[in-house]
Amino acid sequence: MTATASRVxxxxxxxxxxKYQLLDMAxxxxxxxxxVERIGEATSRLTHTPLATGGEVRExxxxxxxxxxxxxxxxxxxxADGLGLDSPELAAIGHRVVHGGLKFTVPTxxxxxxxxxxxxxxxxxxxxxxxxxxxxxxxxxxxPDLPQVAVFxxxxxxxxxxxxxxxxxxxxxxxxxxxxxxxFHGTSHAYVSRKTxxxxxxxxxEVNVIVLHLGNGASASAVAGGRxxxxxxxxTPLEGLVMGTRSGDIDPAVTFHLKRVAxxxxxxxxxxxxxxxxxxxxxGDNDMREIRRRIDAGDARAQLAFDIxxxxxxxxxxxxxxxxxxxxxxxxxxxxxxxxxxxxxxxIAGLEEMGLAVDASLNAVRxxxxxxxxxxxxxxxxxxxxxxxxxxxxxxxxxxxxA
Ligand code: AMP
Numbered sequence: 003m004t005a006t007a008s009r010v011x012x013x014x015x016x017x018x019x020x021k022y023q024l025l026d027m028a029x030x031x032x033x034x035x036x037x038v039e040r041i042g043e044a045t046s047r048l049t050h051t052p053l054a055t056g057g058e059v060r061e062x063x064x065x066x067x068x069x070x071x072x073x074x075x076x077x078x079x080x081x082a083d084g085l086g087l088d089s090p091e092l093a094a095i096g097h098r099v100v101h102g103g104l105k106f107t108v109p110t111x112x113x114x115x116x117x118x119x120x121x122x123x124x125x126x127x128x129x130x131x132x133x134x135x136x137x138x139x140x141x142x143x144x145x146p147d148l149p150q151v152a153v154f155x156x157x158x159x160x161x162x163x164x165x166x167x168x169x170x171x172x173x174x175x176x177x178x179x180x181x182x183x184x185x186f187h188g189t190s191h192a193y194v195s196r197k198t199x200x201x202x203x204x205x206x207x208e209v210n211v212i213v214l215h216l217g218n219g220a221s222a223s224a225v226a227g228g229r230x231x232x233x234x235x236x237x238t239p240l241e242g243l244v245m246g247t248r249s250g251d252i253d254p255a256v257t258f259h260l261k262r263v264a265x266x267x268x269x270x271x272x273x274x275x276x277x278x279x280x281x282x283x284x285x286g287d288n289d290m291r292e293i294r295r296r297i298d299a300g301d302a303r304a305q306l307a308f309d310i311x312x313x314x315x316x317x318x319x320x321x322x323x324x325x326x327x328x329x330x331x332x333x334x335x336x337x338x339x340x341x342x343x344x345x346x347x348x349x350i351a352g353l354e355e356m357g358l359a360v361d362a363s364l365n366a367v368r369x370x371x372x373x374x375x376x377x378x379x380x381x382x383x384x385x386x387x388x389x390x391x392x393x394x395x396x397x398x399x400x401x402x403x404x405a
Contacts, residue, residue: 007093009033009085010396013073014098015137017129018042020072023392024085027093027400030393033085038072046072050079057083069136070143077144087145094149095141096399098391099134100186100239101127102154109157109398112138112150120152126180126237129276151399158192159185161229166325169236183241185223185233187215190335193394194387195225198333201372201385209330212322214315215389216345217336218246218288222315224322232325234318240275243318244311246288249279251314281307290342312348319349323356331383332358340388341368346375350384357381 008028014021018041024034036050046066051059060079066072077087097112101123110116117138124131134152141150159167167183169176176182185191191213198213199206206228213223220243223233234242234250243250252275260266266274274283282288284307287296296304323329334346343365350360361377369386376384 007091008400009089009092010399011080011087011092011095011141012098012392012395012399013095013137013141014392014395015069015133017133020069020076020137021392022076023396024080025393025396026091027396027404034080034083035392036076036079038066038076041066041069041072048072048075048079050076052079052083054085055083069133070140073137073140073144092145092148094151094399094403095145096151096153096395097134097138097141098155098189098395099138099152100130100155101184102152102156102160103180103184104160106152106154107157107160109151109153109402111402112142112152116152126184149403151402153189153395153398155186155188156184158188159183159223159230159233162231162233166232181237183233183236185221185230186235186239187219187221187223188230189391189394189398190215190389191221191223191225191230191233193391194333194335194389195223195228197372197387198331198383198385199228201374201387202331202383204330210326210328212319212326212329212332214319214332214334214339214349215336216243216315216334216339216342219248220245220250220336220338222318222322224325226326232322244284244314245280247277247280247282249275249283281311284310290338290345294342294344308348312345315345315349316353319353319358320356329357329382331385333385333387335387335389340386346384346386358384360384 009024009026012023020038022036023032025032033054034052038048040046044065045063048062066075080086099120103123105119120131120135138150194213195211196206198211199209202209211225213225215221219239221233221235222243224231240248241251257271260271285303287293293304293308297308338345346365347360350358357380359377359380360375364375370388372387374383374385
C-alpha cells in the first residue's frame, strides 16, 4: 500500500451476482457503485453508477459467463471512470464473507490458510461461501499484490454466550458437525448498534440496543454494551423472523413430517423453507410495498401474511427485552425497517407497558438519516437507522490495512 492509497473496493459476491462499491476512506466518499446480476445466464446485466463523476448510470446486458468475467467487466467500468484497479490509490479489496465460523471473530487479511478455512466452512454455508471464495480468487488474480480482506457476517455474533449459541441437542453430534447458532447480517448489526448509540449521544459501551434488520432477509439482535449477546439467525440464515421467502422459526419436525407424508427430499424441503416460504409463501408477494397495497385494497391473504410477520417480530422484541433486562433503544433498519412505517407502527403497538411507543408523525417522516420515532415520554428510544454494510466493510478493511 502506498502512502496515498486510501481507496477500498468492497465486493459482495453472491452465487449469481456481484455487488461492488469503491470508497475513498480519506473522506468517506463513494466513488462508484454497481451490480452484476444473472452471472452465467444469457441475460446478465451490469449496472454501474459513476458517483465520482456524477455521470449517468451505465447499463449493459449480455452474457457474462462467470465471476471472473464479471469482475473484469467491473474493472473495465472503473477504468472508464479513471478509477481502475491498477490505481496506486487502491489500498485494499474488502470481501463480504458470509460464514466465518468461530475462528474468524475479526476482519482478516486473506492468505492461503485463511482461504482454506473459509473453504472448510462450505458445508455450513453451502449457498454463500463458495461464491465468496470465487470472488476472492478472482480479485486475487486481478491484483495479486493487493491486500484482500475478509469481513465476516458472523463475526459480530461470536460474542454470544454459549448458552445462547448452543442448540439443546446431543453435544457430541453438534460438535462433530459444528452445529450451533452463528448468526448473520453481523456487519449491519454492528454498524446500526453503534450508530444508534451515537444517535442517543452515548458510547456503544453504555447502551443496550435491539437491532431489527428487516430486509428481504431479516434478523434481530440483542446488543449489550456494544457486544452481541443474542441473535435470531442460527446455523444458517433460515432461523428466526419471517422473511421475504424464508420461513424463519419452524418446528424441525415439519421437515421429517414432509419426508414421511409427502416424500419430500432434504433438497426439496430446503427449497420450500428458503425460497417458497415467508411472505411469498404466505401471500405470493415478498415486497412489503406490494403487500401494503394489497392490504389497503382489502386483500385478506396479504393481511394475514402481514399479521404473521408482525407477530413474530413482536415475540422477538419481547424476548430480547427479557434477555437484555434494560433496553435503551430499538432500532429498525434495512429495506423494510427503514421504509415501511406501518411495519414499525404495528411491531411496537401495544408495548407501552414495556416502555416502547412510536409517535405517528415522526414515524411518517421519510429520511435517509438516523432518527428517533418514539415520543419524548417513552422510556425506550425507538429509532430508524439506515444500515450501510458496504461502508462498514470498507471501514473495517481500511482500519486493518492502514494500521
Ligand atoms: P433489503 O434486503 O434490505 O434490500 O430490503 C428489500 C426489501 O425492502 C424489499 O423486498 C421490500 O420488501 C422492502 N422495501 C424496500 N423499499 C420499501 C418501501 N419504500 N416500503 C416498504 N418496503 C420496502
